[in-house]
Amino acid sequence: MNLNDPRDLLWMACICYGISFATGMLKTFRVEIQWLRNVPILAILCGFVAQTRALYLRGLEVQGCPLGNTLERTQFILWSLILAFLILRFMWRLNLLGTFCAGLAMGAGFLSLSLPGSDPPYWTDPDYIRLFSDPWVELHASIAIFSYGLFSLLAIVSGMYLVQRNALLSRKPRLIGSFLPPIHDLEHAGFRLLSVGVAFLTLSIVVGGMHWTRHPEFVTSTKLYVTLLLWLGYAILFFMRMGNHLYGSKFAKVSIALFWMAIISLSFVNSKSKKPQIPVSASSLASLDPYK
Numbered sequence: 001m002n003l004n005d006p007r008d009l010l011w012m013a014c015i016c017y018g019i020s021f022a023t024g025m026l027k028t029f030r031v032e033i034q035w036l037r038n039v040p041i042l043a044i045l046c047g048f049v050a051q052t053r054a055l056y057l058r059g060l061e062v063q064g065c066p067l068g069n070t071l072e073r074t075q076f077i078l079w080s081l082i083l084a085f086l087i088l089r090f091m092w093r094l095n096l097l098g099t100f101c102a103g104l105a106m107g108a109g110f111l112s113l114s115l116p117g118s119d120p121p122y123w124t125d126p127d128y129i130r131l132f133s134d135p136w137v138e139l140h141a142s143i144a145i146f147s148y149g150l151f152s153l154l155a156i157v158s159g160m161y162l163v164q165r166n167a168l169l170s171r172k173p174r175l176i177g178s179f180l181p182p183i184h185d186l187e188h189a190g191f192r193l194l195s196v197g198v199a200f201l202t203l204s205i206v207v208g209g210m211h212w213t214r215h216p217e218f219v220t221s222t223k224l225y226v227t228l229l230l231w232l233g234y235a236i237l238f239f240m241r242m243g244n245h246l247y248g249s250k251f252a253k254v255s256i257a258l259f260w261m262a263i264i265s266l267s268f269v270n271s272k273s274k275k276p277q278i279p280v281s282a283s284s285l286a287s288l289d290p291y292k
Contacts, residue, residue: 003053004057005057006054006055006057006058006061007054007113007119009050009051009053009054009057010050010051010054010075010109010113011113012047012050013047013048013050013051013054013105013109014047014105014106014109014110014113015047016043016044016046016047016050017043017044017047017102017103017105017106017109018102018106019039019043020039020040020041020043020044020047020098020099020102021099021102021103021106023036023039023040023043024040024096024098024099024102025099027040027099040098040099040102041089041098043102044082044085044086044098044101044102045086047082047102047105048079048082048083048086051075051078051079051082052079054075055072055075055076055079058072062122064138065138065141065142067138067141067142067145068122069118069119069120069122070112070115070117070118070119071112071113071118071119072119073145073266074108074109074111074112074118075109075112076142076145076146076149077108077145077148077149077152078104078105078108078109078149079149080145080146080148080149080150080152081101081104081105081149081150081152081153081156082101082105083149084149084150084153084193085097085098085101085153088153088189088193096160096180096181097153097156097157097160097181100156100159100160101153101156104152104156136207136208136210137208139207140204140207140208141204143200143201143203143204143207144200144201144204144205144208144227146200147197147198147200147201147204148262148263148266150193150196150197150200151193151197151234151255151258151259151262152259153193154190154193154194154197154255154259155255155256155259157186157189157190157193158190158251158252158253158255158256159252159256160180160181160186161183161186161187161190161249161252162249162252162253163180164180164181164182164183164186165183165248165249165252167180168183187247187248187251190251190252190255191241191242194234194237194238194241194255195238197234198231198234198235198238201230201231201234202231202235205227205228205231208227212224226265227265230258230261230262230265233258233261234258237251237254237255237258
């Protein structure tokens with residue numbers, strides 16, 4: 001295991017998240033082992049540190065924010081997810097949330113590292129160098145992906161809300177419901193995550209718009225429309241929740257649906273617009289005349 005190799009560090013992060021998930025599930029099923037009590041959070045912290053160093057080293061390698069391929073975007077979203085969880089953990093009693101986050105980070109991280117073609121060496125592409133030489137593009141991309149990480153945590157909290165709600169409505173007590181936070185705390189955390197996520201996504205669109213007005217050839221209409229539709233969906237959800245027009249299980253279900261839309265929208269990130277045609281002068285055409 002090379003601590004200076006980004007991929008090795010990402011594998012190490014997956015292992016740490018897997019350990020956190022496994023030990024967290026033991027606690028969920030009431031398997032009490034004293035020396036394992038603090039292992040879930042310590043494993044998440046170790047995985048987060050390894051993942052942070054991996055993204056830092058990859059950033060040095062590509063000379064910018066590592067968001068150029070599927071592996072990097074997935075890992076950045078997972079890194080944002082874990083960061084948001086660590087912040088929330090000190091605000092609410094969301095212990096089981098760490099188990100869900102660790103499980104998602106382990107599974108998605110393993111897939112991103114295992115899938116063929118997920119990590120091509122894009123940084124030698126002249127189009128990439130020309131596009132990402134603008135710091136506004138890097139800022140726009142990093143803020144947008146960070147907001148996706150917040151929305152992924154919102155989806156997990158919404159799923160926990162639905163599970164807790166079903167447990168409370170059922171007359172038979174369920175084991176997992178006893179380990180979930182109070183339903184009021186979950187709803188409150190979901191609205192906070194939505195608020196911060198919408199703020200970051202709005203900021204990313206503003207920053208991206210500043211670049212688009214100067215270089216519209218780098219942004220396809222499909223990519224633009226998909227991003228605006230996603231932002232509009234989350235903005236409508238935010239205002240409807242703030243006005244108490246949409247809450248409870250409906251809010252949770254819409255949050256999960258919008259997150260899947262956000263994941264699907266990432267497929268449009270690699271879409272490239274048509275390159276501008278370079279005008280050819282008459283003198284250059286004459287120089288190509290084979291009879292001259």
